Amino acid sequence: MGAGKTKRMPRAVREQQMLDAAVRTFARRGYTAASMDEIAELAGVSKPLVYLYLNSKEDLFTAVVRREARALTEAVRAGARPAGQPADRQLWNGLRAFFTHTAQHPDGWAVLHLQARTHGERFAAEVAAARAEIVAFVTQLIAAAARAAHRDPDLPEREVAGLAEALVGAAESLADWAGATPGVTARQAAATLMNFAWAGLDDLMRGRPWVPPGDESGDGAAARAG
Amino acid sequence: MGAGKTKRMPRAVREQQMLDAAVRTFARRGYTAASMDEIAELAGVSKPLVYLYLNSKEDLFTAVVRREARALTEAVRAGARPAGQPADRQLWNGLRAFFTHTAQHPDGWAVLHLQARTHGERFAAEVAAARAEIVAFVTQLIAAAARAAHRDPDLPEREVAGLAEALVGAAESLADWAGATPGVTARQAAATLMNFAWAGLDDLMRGRPWVPPGDESGDGAAARAG
Numbered sequence: 001m002g003a004g005k006t007k008r009m010p011r012a013v014r015e016q017q018m019l020d021a022a023v024r025t026f027a028r029r030g031y032t033a034a035s036m037d038e039i040a041e042l043a044g045v046s047k048p049l050v051y052l053y054l055n056s057k058e059d060l061f062t063a064v065v066r067r068e069a070r071a072l073t074e075a076v077r078a079g080a081r082p083a084g085q086p087a088d089r090q091l092w093n094g095l096r097a098f099f100t101h102t103a104q105h106p107d108g109w110a111v112l113h114l115q116a117r118t119h120g121e122r123f124a125a126e127v128a129a130a131r132a133e134i135v136a137f138v139t140q141l142i143a144a145a146a147r148a149a150h151r152d153p154d155l156p157e158r159e160v161a162g163l164a165e166a167l168v169g170a171a172e173s174l175a176d177w178a179g180a181t182p183g184v185t186a187r188q189a190a191a192t193l194m195n196f197a198w199a200g201l202d203d204l205m206r207g208r209p210w211v212p213p214g215d216e217s218g219d220g221a222a223a224r225a226g
Numbered sequence: 227m228g229a230g231k232t233k234r235m236p237r238a239v240r241e242q243q244m245l246d247a248a249v250r251t252f253a254r255r256g257y258t259a260a261s262m263d264e265i266a267e268l269a270g271v272s273k274p275l276v277y278l279y280l281n282s283k284e285d286l287f288t289a290v291v292r293r294e295a296r297a298l299t300e301a302v303r304a305g306a307r308p309a310g311q312p313a314d315r316q317l318w319n320g321l322r323a324f325f326t327h328t329a330q331h332p333d334g335w336a337v338l339h340l341q342a343r344t345h346g347e348r349f350a351a352e353v354a355a356a357r358a359e360i361v362a363f364v365t366q367l368i369a370a371a372a373r374a375a376h377r378d379p380d381l382p383e384r385e386v387a388g389l390a391e392a393l394v395g396a397a398e399s400l401a402d403w404a405g406a407t408p409g410v411t412a413r414q415a416a417a418t419l420m421n422f423a424w425a426g427l428d429d430l431m432r433g434r435p436w437v438p439p440g441d442e443s444g445d446g447a448a449a450r451a452g
Contacts, residue, residue, distance in 0.1 A: 030344060030345075030346070031344075032258065032345075114343055114344050115344055117340055117344070118256060118257075118340050118341055118343070118344045118345070119256075119258075119344070120256070158407075158410070159418060159421075161403075161407075162400060162403065162410070162414075162415065162418035162422075163418060163421070163422050165396075165399045165400055165402075165403040166396035166399060166400050166418065166419055166422045166423070167396070167422070168399060169395045169396045169397070169398055169399020169400065169402075170391075170392035170393070170395045170396040170399070171395070172395055172399065173391045173392060173394055173395020173396070173398070174388060174391055174392050174395065176391075176395075177387075177388065177391040181384075181387075184384070184388070188388075189388065192385060192388035192389060192392065193392055195385075195389070195426065196388075196389050196392045196393070196423060196426050197392070197422060197423075197426055198426065199425065199426040199428075199429035200421065200422050200423055200424065200425040200426025200428075200429070201422065201426070202425075202426075202429075203425035203426070203428075203429065
């Protein structure tokens with residue numbers, strides 16, 4: 001786009017264009033190899049303007065991580081609304097929103113899931129905070145479902161936390177897989193995960209944990225953990 | 227250790243010491259920040275000797291990734307032996323081996339799971355190959371269990387592949403969580419994942435998939451995917 005045109009754009013719009021160019025470049029080149037020249041060119045602006053608006057490559061990457069993390073967590077929360085539905089329905093809606101968003105924003109997902117976790121504490125902390133928010137949301141969902149389904153008061157808090165970590169990790173893995181496997185839709189990925197997770201969680205909440213075979217140690221820790 | 231002592235060591239032993247120092251340094255500093263000086267010092271050898279044995283920082287990192295990936299896949303395979311056990315028992319044993327190994331080798335796990343995936347195609351390909359081997363192993367396990375349990379001939383191949391990705395992703399997430407949560411044992415992490423996954427897989431294999439609510443589109447895609 002020509003300089004004459006960009007001059008008349010509001011700052012907020014141009015900044016979003018820079019972030020769009022940055023997320024694409026960071027996702028495809030990696031943080032280290034991505035150059036501010038390439039980002040500026042892709043955004044159709046001069047490099048000094050990128051520095052003027054976003055200060056440094058590090059700040060630009062932080063802004064990208066923050067924007068993409070917020071968009072993902074908001075999509076999942078919006079998908080899982082309204083609250084008060086049965087837990088499996090809420091989870092199903094949240095998962096479809098997650099897989100739809102990651103399929104529609106593959107570069108944003110690559111930045112969050114691959115790039116941002118290994119290029120310094122600052123970026124890793126941004127992603128960890130967003131992930132913790134989603135894990136906390138899933139934890140609440142599982143705890144509420146357990147309270148609704150279980151005669152027993154609650155699953156142990158640590159077990160619920162572990163189940164939420166397992167679910168989020170499975171979702172992350174399936175998002176990568178769906179992105180790399182032609183023809184897998186967001187809906188299919190969500191259905192696979194529900195098939196994997198929900199019937200299992202459902203059994204667990206009804207007080208039917210998987211019981212380990214009587215092995216060497218035979219200390220029943222697995223049954224206790226369930 | 228003194229130079230006089232290291233001189234009498236066989237090359238293979240010294241090389242392993244260099245790799246031990248490297249995995250620790252890469253895990254804690256990250257690939258970019260890790261210095262060959264620090265690695266040499268931690269290994270108790272001179273920097274030229276590290277270059278003589280392992281050529282470059284890139285080759286050293288590749289050697290580390292390869293060694294750690296092989297150790298992990300071998301631990302999981304050894305844990306899941308002997309073949310011919312019931313699938314849930316084999317999975318339980320494999321998972322305990324996985325969580326035990328990652329708990330005992332936190333630096334190796336950090337290199338594989340965090341560092342190696344974002345510092346260039348070459349490293350990412352090494353890790354992807356090891357991960358694909360584990361996914362293929364889990365896929366076989368699920369397919370065999372489905373054949374044993376299901377009246378229907380098979381789960382669709384793509385669905386089995388998705389379930390294996392979900393299980394491996396859940397295991398990766400729980401390994402990070404167990405590493406960061408004091409007091410969570412390998413056995414508890416494995417039991418949490420079995421509770422999460424197996425009862426769900428078990429229901430699925432018995433032809434009892436989770437059924438999505440009759441939502442807007444109502445096209446039954448989820449049921450088909452299951």
